[in-house]
Amino acid sequence: MGSKFYNFVWYAVQPLYGLLYPRRVSGLENIPAEGGFVLCVNHFSAHDPLYISACIPRKRRMYFLAKKELFERQPLRAFVTWLGAIPVDRGHADLAAVRSALKVLKDGGGLGIFPQGTRSPDNTPTPMLNGASMIALRGGAPVIPAYVDGPYRLFHRTAVRFGAPIDLSEFGKRCDSATLTEVTHKIETAVWGLKGA
Secondary structure (H helix, E strand, C coil): CHHHHHHHHHHHHHHHHHHHCCEEEECHHHCCCCCCEEEEECCCCCCHHHHHHHHCCCCCCEEEEEEHHHHCCCCHHHHHHHHCCEEECCCCCCHHHHHHHHHHHHCCCEEEECCCCCCCCCCCCCCCCCHHHHHHHHHCCCEEEEEECCCCCCCCCEEEEECCCECCHHHCCCCCHHHHHHHHHHHHHHHHHCCCC
């Protein structure tokens, strides 16, 4: 059910976003052709997961970490679950979410993470949290920074930029506090560096 529903929604939003919020996408060559990868992207709107997924080829299915509150009521719970969203408790160390995220990477999927942890409605750069860094290091998958130049405006083009993979090879799978902080800084630099690209 999940894959079929994802494909249906992917095809449905193409003309919808193409008309209402046309996009100008660059850097798609940085999305790996196969294998798991972590996509770290800025976050300012509830539209972001669908909009970003619509920019990426359908065969590279995306799974996004999403706040657990989205899963509390139907029919929204069914909708986000079928799309492949992974619930995460942002106030605690959510081991179940980490395990699910790592499984996505192991199975060769694309894992979307908003490292800011919450939305910044006016798209002002805000500090990023270490959760994305920990998953990226433990998963050992390529980390792709991305930037969406929002906010979305009806009938105005929105630039979506995918950057080159972030080199984290020097860190191995270390997940101590100092390492996570350094990796998060690298992710922040890469994501915000795409703002004026």
